[in-house]
Amino acid sequence: xxxxxxxxxxxxxxxxxxxxxxxxxxxxxxxxxxxxxxxxxxxxxxxxxxxxxxxxxxxxxxxxxxxxxxxxxxxxxxxxxxxxxxxxxxxxxxxxxxxxxxxxxxxxxxxxxxxxxxxxxxxxxxxxxxxxxxxxxxxxxxxxxxxxxxxxxxxxxxxxxxxxxxxxxxxxxxxxxxxxxxxxxxxxxxxxxxxxxxxxxxxxxxxxxxxxxxxxxxxxxxxxxxxxxxxxxxxxxxxxxxxxxxxxxxxxxxxxx
Amino acid sequence: xxxxxxxxxxxxxxxxxxxxxxxxxxxxxxxxxxxxxxxxxxxxxxxxxxxxxxxxxxxxxxxxxxxxxxxxxxxxxxxxxxxxxxxxxxxxxxxxxxxxxxxxxxxxxxxxxxxxxxxxxxxxxxxxxxxxxxxxxxxxxxxxxxxxxxxxxxxxxxxxxxxxxxxxxxxxxxxxxxxxxxxxxxxxxx
Numbered sequence: 426x427x428x429x430x431x432x433x434x435x436x437x438x439x440x441x442x443x444x445x446x447x448x449x450x451x452x453x454x455x456x457x458x459x460x461x462x463x464x465x466x467x468x469x470x471x472x473x474x475x476x477x478x479x480x481x482x483x484x485x486x487x488x489x490x491x492x493x494x495x496x497x498x499x500x501x502x503x504x505x506x507x508x509x510x511x512x513x514x515x516x517x518x519x520x521x522x523x524x525x526x527x528x529x530x531x532x533x534x535x536x537x538x539x540x541x542x543x544x545x546x547x548x549x550x551x552x553x554x555x556x557x558x559x560x561x562x563x564x565x566x567x568x569x570x571x572x573x574x575x576x577x578x579x580x581x582x583x584x585x586x587x588x589x590x591x592x593x594x595x596x597x598x599x600x601x602x603x604x605x606x607x608x609x610x611x612x613x614x615x616x617x618x619x620x621x622x623x624x625x626x627x628x629x630x631x632x633x634x635x636x637x638x639x640x641x642x643x644x645x646x647x648x649x650x651x652x653x654x655x656x657x658x659x660x661x662x663x664x665x666x667x668x669x670x671x672x673x674x675x676x677x678x679x680x681x682x
Numbered sequence: 683x684x685x686x687x688x689x690x691x692x693x694x695x696x697x698x699x700x701x702x703x704x705x706x707x708x709x710x711x712x713x714x715x716x717x718x719x720x721x722x723x724x725x726x727x728x729x730x731x732x733x734x735x736x737x738x739x740x741x742x743x744x745x746x747x748x749x750x751x752x753x754x755x756x757x758x759x760x761x762x763x764x765x766x767x768x769x770x771x772x773x774x775x776x777x778x779x780x781x782x783x784x785x786x787x788x789x790x791x792x793x794x795x796x797x798x799x800x801x802x803x804x805x806x807x808x809x810x811x812x813x814x815x816x817x818x819x820x821x822x823x824x825x826x827x828x829x830x831x832x833x834x835x836x837x838x839x840x841x842x843x844x845x846x847x848x849x850x851x852x853x854x855x856x857x858x859x860x861x862x863x864x865x866x867x868x869x870x871x872x
Contacts, residue, residue, distance in 0.1 A: 604796065625850065629749075633740040637747050 453553050477679040483558065484677060487551035492664070494544035498655065501537040509589070511649035513642045516591035541583055548579050560678035568670040571663055576661045585652035591645060599648065600640050607631040708721040731841040748772050750849040753840055757785065757872040765801040765808075765819065775835060775847055776801070778819060787847045788821050792858050793855060794828045808832070821855060831855030834868040845870070 427435075428436025431659065438444060450541035451457050478484075500557065509519045524529035528667045537608055553596040555561055584602060607613040611622055612630040619629065626638045669675055689710035754769055760779040769775045772791045773830040777867030790798050797812035807824075808817040822831045861868060 600796065628741065633737075636740070636742065637745050638750075639747055641747065643742075643746075 428617045433589050441605060451508050469665070469672070471676060473674050475679060476676045480680065483680050485554050487547055487548065488556055491544060491551055492668075494540055494547060495664070496662070497540045498537060498544060501540065502653065503539055506653065511646050513588070513591055513645055516589065516645060520590045520592075525627055541586060545579060545583050548576055552576060556680075558678060564624065565670075565674045565678065567641065568667060571667045571670065575660065575663050575667060578656055578663065582652060582656050582660065585648045585656065588648040596640060599635075601646060603631045603644075603678055606634055642650065723865040751846060753844040753846050754787075757839075758843055758852060760785070763819075764800055765803070769847075770798070773847070773849070774798075775849070777845065777847070779836070780819065780869075783871060785837055785845060785872070786868050789833045789835060789849075790853075791832065792828060793823065793830045793832055794826070798834075815855075820860060822860050823855075830857040831859070831861050834865065837870045838869065839870065839872065 448456075448459070450460065461467045461470060461472045484613065495605060508523055508530065509570045520534065523534045525531070555569065555572065584598070588599045604615075607615045607626075607629060609630050610616045611618050612624065613619060614629040614631070616624075616625045626632065632638060634644070634647065635641070636647045692857070698818050708780060711740060741835065748863070752769075752773060754766075754775075760766060760777065762779055763781045764779055766777040766779075769777060770790050773858050776788045776790055777785065777787050778788060792799050792810040792812065793817050794813055794815050797810050798816065799808040799810040799817065801807075801828060802809050808819075808821075810826065810828070815823060815828035817823050817832060820831070821834065823829075832855055834853040834855075836848040836853075838846050838848065840846040853868045855861055856870060
């Protein structure tokens with residue numbers, strides 16, 4: 426039998442351990458800071474925060490909870506993709522399979538669905554808090570702008586995910602939503618002034634969204650690609666900027682006294 | 683003292699201006715920044731053409747949808763004063779023949795929120811199941827929240843004697859106006 430220090434020695438004093446952690450860790454201020462600096466995931470965070478900045482009654486923690494919801498949606502969404510085909514013949518039945526037949530399918534689907542509702546609500550509460558505490562004011566105006574884009578992308582993610590089950594609810598939501606696109610001035614075939622650009626249902630902005638003049642197979646596929654690839658990628662890039670700017674603009678906002 | 687300082691400043695400026703001119707860094711383009719302009723310019727052009735191609739990519743050349751022009755059979759197939767729902771599901775179009783023998787084609791779309799009304803033959807009216815809008819056989823709205831008559835499509839006679847509906851030509855319903863009078867060209871008399 427070996428003693429505990431001997432085992433830790435064996436685990437720690439080899440090339441693999443050292444290549445991952447690089448240095449010894451002692452519980453000092455310097456090493457705690459090093460742990461944050463030297464970690465690719467943590468380095469977006471400030472090394473130290475003021476005590477007042479973590480007061481829950483001021484921030485409500487809503488931004489962080491929104492990010493948590495996003496992580497949850499990415500994980501459950503990727504797992505759901507293993508069973509889902511974005512075609513009009515299969516989509517609806519795949520969702521039914523997930524609900525009734527696939528092991529743990531129903532909890533994954535519901536986590537994704539309710540998580541999406543949750544994220545939309547929470548991101549709006551976050552915006553409300555930022556507004557009420559005046560945290561959009563200088564020097565944080567730029568980050569407020571990024572935040573508005575993130576809000577829009579949250580809505581777009583929610584909207585494009587709506588069609589994926591190919592049920593009546595999603596079908597008519599996309600019908601109404603893209604008809605609103607058709608009413609865009611100049612670019613939509615029902616919008617004002619579009620006749621000057623010779624816009625028809627076959628070359629307007631709605632056509633680009635649907636991949637056709639009707640809500641059909643192309644619309645489902647486009648919606649799916651936007652939902653699973655393009656919109657999350659853009660959102661992640663914006664999130665990096667958003668989190669980084671929180672720190673660069675003087676840290677999370679805090680009560681005045 | 684003050685003047686001396688200003689004089690010195692002026693001299694300095696002259697020297698730098700001269701040096702700039704010697705090095706060919708004037709305000710207008712020249713050899714030194716030609717490459718920079720050309721480089722950034724071609725990058726911008728490259729990105730612009732790529733963006734245009736990216737946008738064009740979203741408009742396919744071939745659609746796997748029902749065609750916008752289609753034949754709906756011979757005029758003799760339609761009795762007087764009837765609404766044919768035969769092409770409703772695939773083409774979202776009714777082919778209607780009025781009592782006086784005139785044909786017209788109408789989009790099966792309620793002008794309120796876009797649901798599909800049903801033809802009630804016993805009551806001789808279109809009724810929308812969503813919010814109860816009602817229309818006469820001509821498409822004129824008379825009850826419910828619908829704001830205007832339903833839209834018509836162009837209908838003509840093809841060379842082989844069949845009726846031909848063209849969905850690219852539309853006659854939009856105008857509030858309070860009877861489309862028969864507003865668009866005589868939407869009616870086909872055989």
